[in-house]
Amino acid sequence: MSKKKQIKVTFLGTGTSTGVPMITSNHPVAFSKDFRDKRLRSSIMISWDNVNYVIDCGPDFRQQMIRENVQSINGILFTHEHSDHIAGFDDIRPFGFRMGKVPIYVTDRVLKALQKRYDYVFVTENKYPxxxxxExxxxxxxxxxxxxxxxxxxxEVLHGSLPILGYRFDNIAYITDIKTISIEEKIKLQNLDVLIVTGLRKEPHATHFNIEEALAFIxxxxxxxxxxxxISELLGFHEEVEKELPNNVFxxxxxxxVSE
Incomplete structure (x- = not known):
């Protein structure tokens, strides 16, 4: 049993795969002046006792690290191999310059995807310096x-038909890109202080919770x-949507x- 820690979550990005605003978008949210309606690709940092673990490193990873002035990370946990969750992998280099090998926590399938896309990271001979x-x-x-x-x-949750991972850290859980979950896996999410979960938009989606499904899950x-x-820009303006949510949902x- 682990010792109880004070855990902090930093939302590095809260947007869907295109980010918000989406390129070429004419949706009203794309022109919002509210900074909360500007969303980089989804990722969080979990911190306690001067350690930082990042979940996923998408295409906005560099920008997120600079914005939050992150000087060190202790590892990256991956949920799955889609581009909006791994496309910043090369930008972990500066952390490697400081600390040597960066620990990455991956399933076999995600590792194979990284090895295919970033083969130069995993070579053992004549590796680019x-x-x-x-690790x-x-x-x-x-x-x-x-x-x-x-x-x-x-x-384990299903992103459409693709099995992916969410992670529970003590009493905080991060579940992204979910459409369905088994009863056995749902049991792992009992008695949470904080649940973070996808709420893509109002309309149903084939591979993600819409807001109705997310609220039922909560x-x-x-x-x-x-x-x-x-979150997609199709969900609507941050200020307006939040007024419609239950008192314990944001x-x-x-x-x-956010802390426990």
């Missing part, structure tokens, strides 16, 4: 592990607080900090 250096740590939904005295429980699990992320926004 400034290429990222990583590969396998994870699966079948095994709980510990990071710096915090228990981490991988949770109502079933009964966390003390919940935050919606992986729209996340880029740069938001």
């Amino acid at each position: 400034s290429a990222p250096t990583v 590969v740590i396998p994870v699966s939904h079948k095994k709980v592990f510990e990071l710096n005295e915090v228990t981490v429980t991988p949770v 109502k079933e699990l009964k966390p003390k607080k919940a935050y919606l992320t992986h 729209l996340a926004y880029d740069g938001l900090n």
Whole structure:
């Protein structure tokens, strides 16, 4: 049993795969002056006791690290291999310059995708000197592990038909790109202080929770607080949507900090 830690979540990005505003968009949200309606691709940083773990590193990773003035990370946990979750992988290089190998926590399938897309990172001979250096740590939904005295429980959900991972850190859980979840995996999400989950838009979507599905999921699990992320401009204006939510449910926004 891990020692209880004060965990902080930093929302690095809260947007869907295109970001908000989307290129070429004429949606009213694209012209919003509210900074909360400007959303980079979804990712969070989990921090406690001067350690930082990032979940996913999408195409906005560099910008997110600079904005939050992140000087060190202790590892990256990946949910799945889609571009909006891995396309910033090369930008981990500066952390490698400082610390050597950057630990990455990956399923076998995600590792194969990274090896294919970023083959130069994983070569053992004649490696380019400034290429990222990583330590590969396998994870699966079948095994709980510990990071710096915090228990981490991988949770398998389905992103359409694709099995991907969410992660529970003590009593905070991050579940992105979810459409369905088994009863067995749902049990792992009981008694949460904070649940972070996808709430893409109002209309149904083939591979993500829409807001109605997200709110039903939250109502079933009964966390003390919940935050919606992986948001499309189609959900609407942040200020207007949040007024319609239950008292314990909030729209996340880029740069938001949340603690247990």
